[in-house]
Amino acid sequence: MSERIPHTLGETIISMEHIVKKFGTFTALQDVSLSVRQGEVLMIIGPSGSGKSTLLRCINLLERPTSGTVIVDGMNLTDKSININKVREEVGMVFQRFELFPHLSVLENVMLAQRIVRKRDKAEAEQIARELLEKVGIPDKAASYPAQLSGGQQQRVAIARALAMQPKIMLFDEPTSALDPEMIKEVLDVMLDLAREGMTMVVVSHEMGFARNASNRVVFMDGGQIVETGDPDDVFTNPQHERTQLFLSKILH
């Protein structure tokens, strides 16, 4: 096990208050409040259907909360007048199933939003894209298409694609759940590097090793509520709530 990463925390950058999210009659989130400070690496864990992904997706409004407020980087997302695209430029997201654009090459995937949203010229966008592919360890795959890459490589491209926008916050929605075991490490290594650089990260994942090394806080969710919050070592070794204990006993073996 590598050494635990120290965190330098800044101002509050994400502030969610009294979030309720209903899908029809089903309540996915029941009055959840959570705030994240700059430089934090927050892990959200919990059983399937506990609302952790929904909560994550409320941060960039892929899910619109039924009620409650979400403030990201000083902008109130629940305010109708806010331009959500401006907020999303600052919030990168990585998905469980990568969601690379299959009709574009790896390089074009990383360049697309830079060109369209950031309005960078082609040379600049390409330079940034190549630097990022270097950073995630696959500079030689620039000309390949997503279908030609392994899952781990695809997910690293997806991380590079999000980083190309130079976001202030990165959201990870189960980034290693769709990967073969031997590919998980290469993705986690990239995420560890990001944490070391001080990126603000919110990660939905059950990677306990990553949680212990990279995160400074773990949130355990169940039934659409936050059950327990704390330092990763405390939560994993000494969970306070019965539901947390039950959950951890199932996944730690």
Add this chain to the structure above:
Amino acid sequence: MTQQNQTAPARAIIQHPAVKWLLQALGAAAFILLVPLVFKMQWANFKPLFTATSLRFLSLGMLATIVVSIEAIILSLPLATLLALGRISPIKWISWPCIAFIEVLRSLPLLLLIFYINLRFPGLTIFADVSVGSKGSFIELLITSILSQGGMATMVALTFYTAAVNAELLRSGILSLERGQAEAARSLGLSYRQTMQHVILPQAYRRILAPLIAQFTILVKDTSLGAIIGFLELLKRGQILYQRDFNPMETLYVIALIYFVINYCLGLTQKLVARRQPTVPKTLTDNLADI
């Protein structure tokens, strides 16, 4: 397993591009020769078709068919895209008219549409109607028949009809994409319009390429409905010829061959477009026999 190994070389030979092409050409040639025999066509009846005037007369029809088809194809594409996007729009006053337009046009016989447009909009042409005896150079005659009332009405009807059908096709292509594709694009800060333009539509069009081209071959064939309202396209000109020479079987056979060649070329464009696509995982039929 052993049986597969034995047949492997034979299969390799058959699948060689040159051999494949040769076999296809032989098959087509056999078919082309077989049909006149089965239908008891007579060689003498082909002769009037291969005179200079007949060939010129038929060429005009063939080119009119091709040009009107291309016009309708090109005009229908943006219209189909707008209709499909309109139909999936969350805004009711955009989606409802699009749904109405698509559903009405798809459910009407194309011929009715051609009649209706021809009758309702008699001023579609800037030329006096061309008739069989018109004098003029080849190009003049071609342009006048394309821009005739019949040609224009056929083109407009085909454009709207094909746009309505292809709008549904495109919508199915859009809906077949992973929801995550749009989410990934939006989470990068792309707007709805940018997401559609750069991420969703390019993929949707690739997915529907084969049925899209199939619809265009239907369009090419349906230009012949214009014959009924006096559009001097390929079939109409063929009719005029065989009424003079009393050789309907042979004339229609030659016309059928011309339609086949046009649509075969259209089918080839699919391969050309498909070749420009990035590598995608193998399709079901690539190894269906091996599974």
